[in-house]
Structure formats: structure tokens, C-alpha cells
Amino acid sequence: MDAAAVALLVRGIHDGLADTRHRAGRIAEAFERYASIGPRAPEPCAAVRVLDGFDEIDAAIAAASAACTTEMLTVQPDGIRSPSILAHASTRDPALVDRGARMRTLYTHVARYGHALTAYLERLGDGAEVRTLDEVTDRMMVFDRTVAFLPANPERTSALELRQPALVAHLVTVFECLWNRAVPLAEPVPAATGITGITHRERVIAALLAEGHQDAVVAQRLGISVRTCRHHIGRLAEALGSSSRAQLGVRIARAGLGGPAHPVAPR
Structure with a gap:
């Protein structure tokens, strides 16, 4: 291999190392910039x-x-x-x-x-x-x-x-x-739903059941006990004429209770 070929090879290796160092430096700068987002960042202004x-x-x-x-x-x-x-x-x-x-x-x-x-x-x-x-x-x-x-x-x-x-x-x-x-807080919570025998809370429970949530999850999201939640589910099943949990899901869908039940926004 002549001197010109060797010089060309060495130059290529040198350029490759320089490019690697440049990219490593950019990565280090990025890490330093976002390091404050880490879980134990000591700075008082950490993100x-x-x-x-x-x-x-x-x-x-x-x-x-x-x-x-x-x-x-x-x-x-x-x-x-x-x-x-x-x-x-x-x-x-x-x-x-x-x-x-x-x-x-x-x-x-x-x-x-x-x-x-x-x-x-x-x-x-x-x-x-x-x-x-x-x-x-x-x-x-x-x-x-x-x-x-x-x-x-x-x-x-x-x-x-x-x-x-x-x-x-x-x-x-x-x-x-x-x-x-x-x-x-000064205004009453919606009570009626327009469906005979179903309260507003039972309407909300029906929507959550339609989303596939278990009793414990429904109770937690509404801030009530599991026992109270199941009492409302029983009332809901009775109002819709359901004799099983699977049938209750069908009746909820047919009654149009599967969507969200939110009160009208106050003034």
C-alpha cells in the first residue's frame, strides 16, 4: 500500500472519530439539559x-x-x-x-x-x-x-x-x-334522570358498568363504599328488569344508559 493510500485511510479514520466525538458531545449536552427532570434532582426549580x-x-x-x-x-x-x-x-x-x-x-x-x-x-x-x-x-x-x-x-x-x-x-x-x-355546593345535585325508578347516581353507575368497570372501581371513582355501590346496582337491575349481571349490561345499552351522565354546566 503506497503512502497516499495510507494517508487517505488514516484521514478517514480520523474524520470518523471526530464525528463520533461530536455526536457524543451533543448527547452529553442533551443529557445535562434534561437531567433536572430526573426523580431526585436537587435544584429547587427542577421540572x-x-x-x-x-x-x-x-x-x-x-x-x-x-x-x-x-x-x-x-x-x-x-x-x-x-x-x-x-x-x-x-x-x-x-x-x-x-x-x-x-x-x-x-x-x-x-x-x-x-x-x-x-x-x-x-x-x-x-x-x-x-x-x-x-x-x-x-x-x-x-x-x-x-x-x-x-x-x-x-x-x-x-x-x-x-x-x-x-x-x-x-x-x-x-x-x-x-x-x-x-x-x-350551594346548588342541589341532579336527582332525576327522566327514566322511571333510576336516580342520577344509578345513571352514572350504569355508565361506568357499561365501560366494563368492576364494583370496587366504580365505588372508588364515586367516593362511595362497595356495599353502597352494589345496593345501587341492585336498584338499577330492578328498575331495568334484569335478573343477571350479563343481562344488566344488555338492558343498560338498550336503555341508552351507556354514555356519560354529567350535569349541565352551571352558570
Whole structure:
């Protein structure tokens, strides 16, 4: 092999190594740019941060609440709120309202029957507004439309703290869509469906059953017990003249109860 051929071969190898180094550098830069999205990013402005344990979650929420100056948006599923949870919220939320921030919270309709909720709202006064729906999303808190908190596991022993603007904006949009369809606490929940013997809640249960959900899932989404859910299913089957679960699905479809049952959006 002559010198010219060797030089050409070496030049090709050199150019290939240079191209590889260039691509590796670009990958490293991209990794550094998105590393803050990792679960344990230490920076306070990290786009996504995982909070482990109730103490860490509570401390982060308390800090966001203390810094909140305009609005707090909250979604609370699971039906009637326990007095202990509302008592804990009462140690934090009044200060937020006293600063002039507005609180808007979405609950399931079942939450209306909790006496502790009434006392909690009386303490907050006009700074808090509540609406209810048949079912809501999982728990969510958004402060000043800049930081949001979501559960990170089913047990809610871990949470996500989100500060990425697009993610937070999306969650706010979801909240506003639910809010516009929800019923203000001062107004009655829809009761009738236009079908004899079937209440509004049974209409909602029928729609969830038509989607293929089991009793436990239906109960969880509506914030009621499995026993109460099955009681409504029994009433629904009786009203539709169904003698079996399989037949109930057919009767639900024939009655046109398979679609969503949401109240008319309030004014």
C-alpha cells in the first residue's frame, strides 16, 4: 500500500472519530439539559421532583402554600373528607385566604354529606369555593399556576412536584374543564334522570358498568363504599328488569344508559 493510500485511510479514520466525538458531545449536552427532570434532582426549580414520605410531601405543600399569593386549585377524590385531614388543612389554608389568595376545590358529590367539610369552609369564608361532580380525577393541588402536586403511587406515600410550565398548564386546563361541569355546593345535585325508578347516581353507575368497570372501581371513582355501590346496582337491575349481571349490561345499552351522565354546566 503506497503512502497516499495510507494517508487517505488514516484521514478517514480520523474524520470518523471526530464525528463520533461530536455526536457524543451533543448527547452529553442533551443529557445535562434534561437531567433536572430526573426523580431526585436537587435544584429547587427542577421540572419534576419526587417527594418520598408524608413528611416530605407535607413540607413541600406547606412551602408552596406559604408562597401562594393568587390562587390554589385542588381536586379531592375519595368521598367524605375525614375530620383529621380537614383539621390539618385548617392549620394551613386560612393563612392563604387571609393573604387574598382564592381557593377552588373539586370534590365528589358524596363529600357534601361530611359535617367536617361544612365547618372547614365556614372557617375559610368567602375566599374558598367548592363544587362537586359524580367523579373527579386523582388528588391534585396547583399553587399560583406555577407548581403542582400529584400522587406518585396508589398509596400516596410518594408525590410528584411539578414545575414544568407546560405540564402545570395542562393540569390547570383539566381542572377548569371539570370545574365548568361541576355543581356549586350551594346548588342541589341532579336527582332525576327522566327514566322511571333510576336516580342520577344509578345513571352514572350504569355508565361506568357499561365501560366494563368492576364494583370496587366504580365505588372508588364515586367516593362511595362497595356495599353502597352494589345496593345501587341492585336498584338499577330492578328498575331495568334484569335478573343477571350479563343481562344488566344488555338492558343498560338498550336503555341508552351507556354514555356519560354529567350535569349541565352551571352558570
